[in-house]
Amino acid sequence: MTNLQSLDLFWPELIITVVILTALIVDLCIEKSKSDVVGWVLVIGLLITAIAIWNQDKTTTTLFTDMIVLDPFATFFKLLIILSTLLVAVVSWQNNELDEYRKGEYFTLLGILVLGLFLMASSIDLIMVYISIEVVSIMSFILAGYLKLDTRSNEAGLKYVVYGAFSSGIMLFGLSILFGLTGSTNYFIIQKSLAGLDGSASAALVMALLMILAGFGYKISAVPFHFWTPDVYEGAPTTITAYLSVAPKAAGFAIIIRFFHQVFADGGALADAESLSMTDVPWPEIIGILAVATMTLGNLVAIQQESIKRMLAYSSVAHAGYMMLALPVLSIQTVYAIMVYLVMYLFMNLGAFFVVITVKNKTGGETFDDYRGLGWEMPFIGVVMTLFMLSLTGLPPTAGFIGKFYIFSALISGGSQYYWLAIVGGINSVISLYYYFHVVKVMFLEGERKETLVQPPEVMSGVLLATAIPVFLFGIYWNPVVNWVQNSLIFYVQTM
Amino acid sequence: MDQLNSYLFIAAILFSLGVFGVITRRNGIAVLMGVELILNAANINFIAFSRFGGMNFDGHVFGLLVIVLAAAEAAVALAIIINIYNNMNTINVDQASQLKQ
Numbered sequence: 001m002t003n004l005q006s007l008d009l010f011w012p013e014l015i016i017t018v019v020i021l022t023a024l025i026v027d028l029c030i031e032k033s034k035s036d037v038v039g040w041v042l043v044i045g046l047l048i049t050a051i052a053i054w055n056q057d058k059t060t061t062t063l064f065t066d067m068i069v070l071d072p073f074a075t076f077f078k079l080l081i082i083l084s085t086l087l088v089a090v091v092s093w094q095n096n097e098l099d100e101y102r103k104g105e106y107f108t109l110l111g112i113l114v115l116g117l118f119l120m121a122s123s124i125d126l127i128m129v130y131i132s133i134e135v136v137s138i139m140s141f142i143l144a145g146y147l148k149l150d151t152r153s154n155e156a157g158l159k160y161v162v163y164g165a166f167s168s169g170i171m172l173f174g175l176s177i178l179f180g181l182t183g184s185t186n187y188f189i190i191q192k193s194l195a196g197l198d199g200s201a202s203a204a205l206v207m208a209l210l211m212i213l214a215g216f217g218y219k220i221s222a223v224p225f226h227f228w229t230p231d232v233y234e235g236a237p238t239t240i241t242a243y244l245s246v247a248p249k250a251a252g253f254a255i256i257i258r259f260f261h262q263v264f265a266d267g268g269a270l271a272d273a274e275s276l277s278m279t280d281v282p283w284p285e286i287i288g289i290l291a292v293a294t295m296t297l298g299n300l301v302a303i304q305q306e307s308i309k310r311m312l313a314y315s316s317v318a319h320a321g322y323m324m325l326a327l328p329v330l331s332i333q334t335v336y337a338i339m340v341y342l343v344m345y346l347f348m349n350l351g352a353f354f355v356v357i358t359v360k361n362k363t364g365g366e367t368f369d370d371y372r373g374l375g376w377e378m379p380f381i382g383v384v385m386t387l388f389m390l391s392l393t394g395l396p397p398t399a400g401f402i403g404k405f406y407i408f409s410a411l412i413s414g415g416s417q418y419y420w421l422a423i424v425g426g427i428n429s430v431i432s433l434y435y436y437f438h439v440v441k442v443m444f445l446e447g448e449r450k451e452t453l454v455q456p457p458e459v460m461s462g463v464l465l466a467t468a469i470p471v472f473l474f475g476i477y478w479n480p481v482v483n484w485v486q487n488s489l490i491f492y493v494q495t496m
Numbered sequence: 497m498d499q500l501n502s503y504l505f506i507a508a509i510l511f512s513l514g515v516f517g518v519i520t521r522r523n524g525i526a527v528l529m530g531v532e533l534i535l536n537a538a539n540i541n542f543i544a545f546s547r548f549g550g551m552n553f554d555g556h557v558f559g560l561l562v563i564v565l566a567a568a569e570a571a572v573a574l575a576i577i578i579n580i581y582n583n584m585n586t587i588n589v590d591q592a593s594q595l596k597q
Contacts, residue, residue, distance in 0.1 A: 126558070127554070127557065127558050127561060130558075130561070130562070130565070131561060131565065134565045134568075134569065137569075138565075138568055138569055138572050141572050141573070141576065142572055142575075142576075145576050145579065148579055149583070151583050151584055151592075151594060152594055152595060154576070154579055154580045154583055154584070154592070155580070155592040155593070155594055155595055156595070157576040157579070157580075158524065158576055158577065158580055158589060158592055159589075159592070159595075161569075161572065161573045161576050162518075162524075162527055162573075162589060165528070165531040165569055165573060166518050166527075166530075166531055166534070169514070169531050169534035169535050169538070170515075170534065172534070172535060172538040172562065173511055173534060173537060173538045173541070175538070176507075176538040176539075176541035176542050176545070176558075177541065179541075179542060179545060179554070179555060179558070180504075180541060180544075180545040180549060183545075183549060183550075183551045184551075184554065185554045185558065230595070231595040234595050235594075235595050
């Protein structure tokens with residue numbers, strides 16, 4: 001579609017751009033103490049964007065002369081991103097860590113991040129892939145280091161910028177080789193010319209792929225590109241930690257699925273159990289081993305943590321591993337399973353981080369010691385946190401169980417060579433039981449009981465309910481999620 | 497074709513130097529310089545492929561966009577490093593190590 005025609009189908013992104021500019025201008029006109037208003041601009045803007053996205057529904061086409069696509073798959077991720085941004089924006093008003101700072105830029109940057117994530121979910125051109133990943137990265141660097149006076153946040157920003165710039169540089173070099181091999185930046189043309197390559201180019205192709213994998217792996221914090229994750233997650237403002245652990249990860253999976261599916265699979269509609277079979281290198285095995293390494297490392301290190309925030313950071317590495325488990329079998333069922341998992345993961349992980357924020361606002365700490373006896377002092381928080389921990393472990397009847405169930409069943413239907421992945425995943429879930437239940441044990445069985453009950457602020461209770469109810473509900477009645485995912489499993493396919 | 501190879505060779509050397517710089521340097525600014533080398537190596541690749549590979553202008557466009565994004569990234573990175581310097585009086589990436597397991 002040409003540029004002018006595309007604008008008609010580009011409403012969500014255009015609205016977000018207007019929201020970003022409005023937020024900037026509003027921020028200029030108000031005092032520091034009232035900068036929460038900018039958050040309202042963002043929240044209302046995102047709601048309008050959600051309506052615009054909803055209206056596009058099933059349109060499937062490419063925009064801006066094959067730069068980005070509009071298809072139900074992208075729409076699914078856009079709605080997921082908006083949902084997590086809304087929850088995080090509302091909680092940001094309540095986060096005491098941000099009190100000393102002007103929040104105008106914070107919400108504006110969050111808006112730009114949303115725009116970048118939208119483009120990530122829909123790009124089908126190497127140029128757009130690089131631009132969108134960089135937009136998301138640069139905004140995340142600033143947000144991670146947003147607490148200017150807090151040396152821990154400074155350090156998080158520094159580590160993020162060093163690792164982020166390095167890995168996106170490596171990815172860019174890989175993209176340049178891929179461009180040289182195929183002569184185009186468009187996914188469909190690349191796919192076509194790769195099919196015509198002879199064996200002499202396979203060494204260069206493997207190298208390019210490994211480099212690109214480094215960039216993508218860094219976005220979803222897969223081993224061995226995860227080193228930034230724990231430090232950045234611990235140092236960043238907790239709202240941003242929650243956001244980084246959900247939205248960019250979802251968009252990262254979107255970009256990986258689209259890239260491997262449209263460039264290295266057949267480029268057509270998802271067939272059953274197709275695998276990445278371009279070169280002699282055993283890609284399914286490599287990705288499988290990376291997935292196993294990711295979740296095992298995440299779980300084993302999470303056990304040793306003193307700080308709950310850092311424990312959750314490692315746990316989010318482990319969850320990226322569970323989702324990666326499904327990548328080697330790139331079939332319709334596994335993409336489906338990853339998308340279901342992402343919906344469940346959004347609610348349970350955001351919820352767990354929101355509990356950390358509530359407790360930090362009250363006690364000022366985020367280590368296990370600060371949670372002693374908390375279940376008796378703040379019963380609501382205790383119960384909700386227990387639910388999130390159950391769900392993150394993957395026990396029924398919670399959303400986490402359904403997510404894991406879909407992943408493992410997709411693996412098993414992929415054939416007997418993937419059974420070992422499912423078995424390792426199961427063992428890892430058992431390991432994670434230990435540290436998730438450590439939280440529950442500390443909250444209810446340790447410390448002395450206090451007679452006075454403390455209620456969290458109403459807004460926080462509301463948001464916690466908004467995450468806890470889906471976690472419980474989708475554990476019992478998950479049809480809405482499954483239907484939504486089923487309807488979103490339509491990729492744009494170029495017929496050549 | 498020979499010309500293309502020599503450009504690719506230069507790009508590969510530049511890339512390796514950049515990776516070496518990022519890994520060995522502990523000064524925040526020096527690490528950033530390593531990253532810039534990597535980005536420029538990729539840029540040389542893009543332009544060389546575009547010029548000698550008989551391709552369209554995609555490579556040139558990519559190169560220009562990379563320059564813009566590299567500038568944005570460098571601006572943010574320098575701001576973060578200045579902030580670190582103000583708070584901790586050092587720009588050594590190893591000395592910023594309060595966050596540990």
